[in-house]
Amino acid sequence: MTFQSGIPDGPLKEKWDVFKAKMKLVSPANKKKKRIIVVGTGLAGASAAATLGELGYHVDAFTILDSPRRSHSIAAQGGINSTKNYPYDGDSVWRLFYDTIKGGDYRSREANTYRLAQLSANIIDQAVAQGVPFAREYGGELANRSFGGAQVSRTFYAKGQTGQQLLLGAYSALMRQVDAKKSGGDGIPGVTMYTRREMLDLVLVDGVAKGIIVRNLITGEIERYAGDAVLLCTGGYGRAYFLSTNAFNSNGTAAWRAHKRGAYFANPCYVQIHPTCIPASGDYQSKLTLMSESLRNDGRVWVPKSSEDAKAIQTGKKTAVDIKEADRDYYLERRYPSFGNLVPRDVASRNAKNMCDKNLGVNPTGRAVYLDFEREIKAQGYETIKDKYGNLFDMYKKIAGDDPYKTPMKIYPAVHYTMGGLWVDYSLMSNIPGLFVLGEANFSDHGANRLGASALMQGLADGYFVIPHTLGNYLATEKPEKVDTQHPAFQSAEDDTKEYFQSIMDVASKNKSNKEGRTVIDIYRELGHVMYNDVGVSRTKEGLEHALEKIPKIRESFWSDLKLPGETNTFSKYIEVAGRTADFLELAELMARDALEREESAGGHFREEYQTDEGEAKRVDEDFSYVAAWEWKGANEPHVLNKENLVFENVQLTQRSYK
Amino acid sequence: MANKNFKLEVWRQDGPNAQGNFESFDIEINEHASFLEMLDHLNEQIMNEGGRPIEFDSDCREGICGSCGCVVNGAAHGPERETAVCQLHMRTFQNGETITIEPFRAKAFPIVRDLVVDREAFDRIQEKGGYVSVNTGPKPDANSIKIGKERSDEAFDAATCIGCGACVAACPNASASLFVGARLKHFGLMPQGAPERGRRTLRMVHQMDDEGFGPCSNIGECEAACPKGISISAIAHMKRDFLFANLGFHK
Numbered sequence: 001m002t003f004q005s006g007i008p009d010g011p012l013k014e015k016w017d018v019f020k021a022k023m024k025l026v027s028p029a030n031k032k033k034k035r036i037i038v039v040g041t042g043l044a045g046a047s048a049a050a051t052l053g054e055l056g057y058h059v060d061a062f063t064i065l066d067s068p069r070r071s072h073s074i075a076a077q078g079g080i081n082s083t084k085n086y087p088y089d090g091d092s093v094w095r096l097f098y099d100t101i102k103g104g105d106y107r108s109r110e111a112n113t114y115r116l117a118q119l120s121a122n123i124i125d126q127a128v129a130q131g132v133p134f135a136r137e138y139g140g141e142l143a144n145r146s147f148g149g150a151q152v153s154r155t156f157y158a159k160g161q162t163g164q165q166l167l168l169g170a171y172s173a174l175m176r177q178v179d180a181k182k183s184g185g186d187g188i189p190g191v192t193m194y195t196r197r198e199m200l201d202l203v204l205v206d207g208v209a210k211g212i213i214v215r216n217l218i219t220g221e222i223e224r225y226a227g228d229a230v231l232l233c234t235g236g237y238g239r240a241y242f243l244s245t246n247a248f249n250s251n252g253t254a255a256w257r258a259h260k261r262g263a264y265f266a267n268p269c270y271v272q273i274h275p276t277c278i279p280a281s282g283d284y285q286s287k288l289t290l291m292s293e294s295l296r297n298d299g300r301v302w303v304p305k306s307s308e309d310a311k312a313i314q315t316g317k318k319t320a321v322d323i324k325e326a327d328r329d330y331y332l333e334r335r336y337p338s339f340g341n342l343v344p345r346d347v348a349s350r351n352a353k354n355m356c357d358k359n360l361g362v363n364p365t366g367r368a369v370y371l372d373f374e375r376e377i378k379a380q381g382y383e384t385i386k387d388k389y390g391n392l393f394d395m396y397k398k399i400a401g402d403d404p405y406k407t408p409m410k411i412y413p414a415v416h417y418t419m420g421g422l423w424v425d426y427s428l429m430s431n432i433p434g435l436f437v438l439g440e441a442n443f444s445d446h447g448a449n450r451l452g453a454s455a456l457m458q459g460l461a462d463g464y465f466v467i468p469h470t471l472g473n474y475l476a477t478e479k480p481e482k483v484d485t486q487h488p489a490f491q492s493a494e495d496d497t498k499e500y501f502q503s504i505m506d507v508a509s510k511n512k513s514n515k516e517g518r519t520v521i522d523i524y525r526e527l528g529h530v531m532y533n534d535v536g537v538s539r540t541k542e543g544l545e546h547a548l549e550k551i552p553k554i555r556e557s558f559w560s561d562l563k564l565p566g567e568t569n570t571f572s573k574y575i576e577v578a579g580r581t582a583d584f585l586e587l588a589e590l591m592a593r594d595a596l597e598r599e600e601s602a603g604g605h606f607r608e609e610y611q612t613d614e615g616e617a618k619r620v621d622e623d624f625s626y627v628a629a630w631e632w633k634g635a636n637e638p639h640v641l642n643k644e645n646l647v648f649e650n651v652q653l654t655q656r657s658y659k
Numbered sequence: 660m661a662n663k664n665f666k667l668e669v670w671r672q673d674g675p676n677a678q679g680n681f682e683s684f685d686i687e688i689n690e691h692a693s694f695l696e697m698l699d700h701l702n703e704q705i706m707n708e709g710g711r712p713i714e715f716d717s718d719c720r721e722g723i724c725g726s727c728g729c730v731v732n733g734a735a736h737g738p739e740r741e742t743a744v745c746q747l748h749m750r751t752f753q754n755g756e757t758i759t760i761e762p763f764r765a766k767a768f769p770i771v772r773d774l775v776v777d778r779e780a781f782d783r784i785q786e787k788g789g790y791v792s793v794n795t796g797p798k799p800d801a802n803s804i805k806i807g808k809e810r811s812d813e814a815f816d817a818a819t820c821i822g823c824g825a826c827v828a829a830c831p832n833a834s835a836s837l838f839v840g841a842r843l844k845h846f847g848l849m850p851q852g853a854p855e856r857g858r859r860t861l862r863m864v865h866q867m868d869d870e871g872f873g874p875c876s877n878i879g880e881c882e883a884a885c886p887k888g889i890s891i892s893a894i895a896h897m898k899r900d901f902l903f904a905n906l907g908f909h910k
């Protein structure tokens with residue numbers, strides 16, 4: 001298999017232009033003959049499908065949900081970065097590029113990251129042209145704010161619902177293409193939407209991606225779809241931790257099944273743990289809710305200085321207001337005088353955990369810190385704070401039952417985003433020809449840590465502005481052979497899918513009246529515990545070895561104790577969840593293995609053995625300046641590690657310091 | 660943290676054409692659990708006993724995706740204002756209370772199973788012009804058209820509709836006017852949406868009728884049920900634009 005990043009020649013600033021100048025085009029007549037499969041309709045998938053439809057391709061788009069508009073991207077709150085530089089505060093393409101590379105702890109490719117920064121301005125123009133109602137100033141121009149550690153105000157937003165508004169923009173463009181196809185009749189390009197479908201396998205013909213196998217989640221039927229290329233836009237795998245900020249149906253299945261067909265999985269251990277989430281309160285909990293990090297612009301993080309005060313708070317004898325100013329430790333402001341509360345996510349998360357490890361936590365479980373708005377409410381006024389964060393404050397109140405205008409919020413880190421994902425080259429193509437991977441599902445632009453407001457940017461850059469060119473180039477140069485779903489490869493992939501599915505159902509039917517049987521949620525939750533403890537905010541060799549011992553045992557339990565409802569020919573959520581859990585039980589092991597092998601700390605991957613005297617992440621550039629691209633060798637074989645060395649020609653590698 | 664006990668009456672229906680009926684359950688749960696976590700917990704109980712779990716839709720579980728939705732004690736999304744059922748917490752209910760749980764009911768939303776309904780009619784309405792006709796590609800600078808903050812905020816408020824369908828379920832006529840009005844108001848207020856305003860209004864309103872949603876007779880139940888607080892003024896906007904479009908304005 002090929003394993004080349006395919007970065008164009010020339011200076012960094014010209015690489016994307018060089019690519020576009022050299023790329024081959026597909027003629028309009030030929031586009032009409034091409035069918036493209038897009039799996040997932042979040043920001044990446046919806047923007048790609050819409051644009052490819054506009055360009056004249058036939059697109060088949062798939063989502064697990066009942067409408068593309070519900071995809072997980074809808075939940076993004078804080079904003080989207082762009083180098084527009086409207087505030088004139090010194091931003092530039094170079095600066096966003098540099099911040100992204102540095103923020104990712106020098107574990108991403110220069111060329112991809114630079115292209116992302118270059119395309120970021122186009123995204124805002126595009127979204128505004130679609131009618132996306134971004135926040136504006138009274139003068140009628142677009143508003144910006146600084147976000148998550150940036151020293152410039154480059155983040156565009158729509159209250160705390162930026163993801164919703166951007167997704168509705170991409171969704172409306174997508175529905176326009178559905179309309180074009182439906183009203184145009186047979187042979188007219190555009191998009192056909194397949195909702196409530198879950199991709200369960202990738203079909204390869206002579207090593208080239210030619211289609212997918214999906215399960216119809218209403219009828220339970222297994223269906224085949226053929227195309228000239230397959231685009232996976234299926235989001236991240238943060239739900240491997242069970243509790244996370246990700247949506248209930250977010251999963252790693254499409255990526256993992258493609259991996260088992262040969263696609264390399266890159267940097268699986270790079271997981272972002274977001275510092276500002278509502279803390280878990282009990283065993284019944286199904287997910288964790290993010291409080292946008294924009295809150296850290298005006299909110300101050302603190303814990304009591306003494307563990308006696310903390311204890312009193314934990315047991316309900318004191319509350320935040322009982323702790324005098326002098327007895328509070330605004331630890332981020334203290335430790336990082338220049339960045340203060342705006343240090344990157346990994347730094348903020350680790351500090352919160354450390355404080356709670358020292359018994360300074362402020363809720364009954366001892367796993368929470370305060371985020372306090374008192375000073376800024378006084379300084380800026382209630383109305384200003386309400387205008388900025390009103391809906392977030394309301395949301396907090398609904399969930400936690402406290403009013404953040406009056407008492408500080410309680411927050412704690414939670415799994416949020418996965419920087420790792422399927423390996424792709426500069427064209428966003430995996431090592432399997434014809435299989436492209438976009439958005440959070442790929443590994444490409446954020447290195448070991450993603451900056452706030454950069455995921456929306458990446459998903460839309462991939463879908464609107466990268467894939468239309470790189471896919472065309474593939475289709476024009478490869479001249480792929482046409483196949484349909486009658487090809488034997490489809491039969492065999494369908495047989496494999498059915499057999500695997502049946503093997504899960506067989507376990508379930510064996511345990512039908514077994515009192516000792518376990519529900520899928522019970523097993524899944526156990527996996528989550530192990531992942532949080534051993535492959536979480538900070539990791540150690542012992543912890544990771546423990547995880548590697550434990551995960552196969554949980555997997556065994558899945559394959560012997562699983563209890564599930566039995567009807568497969570109808571809507572059944574727990575059957576869906578069982579398939580996804582089976583995949584997480586394999587992926588989780590690879591995450592732990594990757595984390596064990598990476599004997600350094602980088603971004604979201606913090607190994608306690610590798611830290612500076614000041615307790616900051618310490619990279620080992622000589623040995624680990626590479627992308628770990630894992631290759632599947634079969635169910636009972638260990639994964640093989642392939643390395644893509646990262647070359648830095650334009651930036652100097654420095655130790656991150658946010659002091 | 661106190662546990663509470665509830666008696667649940669839940670609508671069970673095997674499929675679109677099956678006969679449905681209420682089934683009773685007893686449950687004990689922490690009052691800080693969300694309503695859907697309460698259902699998760701109940702399902703664990705049911706599955707442990709070898710039974711068939713209750714099917715319901717959810718995804719974000721934070722009130723933004725519009726996947727969830729059921730009628731709780733007669734109210735779409737339950738008793739709390741501007742709260743989707745996934746954001747509802749058990750502390751809202753009294754210990755010992757009986758809670759009835761039913762799917763959103765409307766001719767245009769066929770029941771899939773238990774509490775799961777088919778809301779694809781909303782997507783088919785959106786297809787009929789719920790967009791600005793621009794292709795991806797070079798566009799004028801985003802600040803080249805100024806839009807006043809008030810106007811932009813008003814468009815945003817309409818655009819926050821999550822497409823959940825509670826307005827339809829709450830309406831005695833099962834009208835989708837609040838949903839359609841919200842879409843039309845958002846695009847209508849933004850200058851980018853202006854060129855297609857009339858055509859969009861006619862197509863979307865006609866599709867709404869074709870899908871079997873009922874007429875609006877200004878009852879206002881939709882606004883009360885809407886988890887996003889979409890104002891009924893969106894419907895006035897729709898009606899006015901529809902009239903104008905039929906008269907040939909907004910071309």
Ligand SMILES: Cc1cc2nc3c(=O)[nH]c(=O)nc-3n(C[C@H](O)[C@H](O)[C@H](O)COP(=O)(O)OP(=O)(O)OC[C@H]3O[C@@H](n4cnc5c(N)ncnc54)[C@H](O)[C@@H]3O)c2cc1C
Nearest residue numbers: 040041042043044073076078079199235439440453455456
């Ligand atoms: C609470 C929250 C807040 C966030 N806030 C921000 C923010 O302010 N700024 C920012 O930049 N980023 C933010 N992020 C991150 C960002 O939202 C995501 O990384 C991004 O939206 C992912 O988009 P995507 O298109 O790659 O995937 P998703 O939006 O996750 O979409 C995945 C799609 O794939 C489908 N799918 C998955 N598997 C299958 C399958 N097997 N078969 C068929 N379909 C499948 C799903 O149904 C869905 O349609 C936030 C994330 C969270 C959780």
Ligand code: SF4
Nearest residue numbers: 820821823824826885
């Ligand atoms: S208008 Fe309100 S109730 Fe109706 S679909 Fe939109 S958000 Fe739901």
Ligand code: FES
Nearest residue numbers: 718720725727745
């Ligand atoms: S589950 Fe998303 S709105 Fe309720």
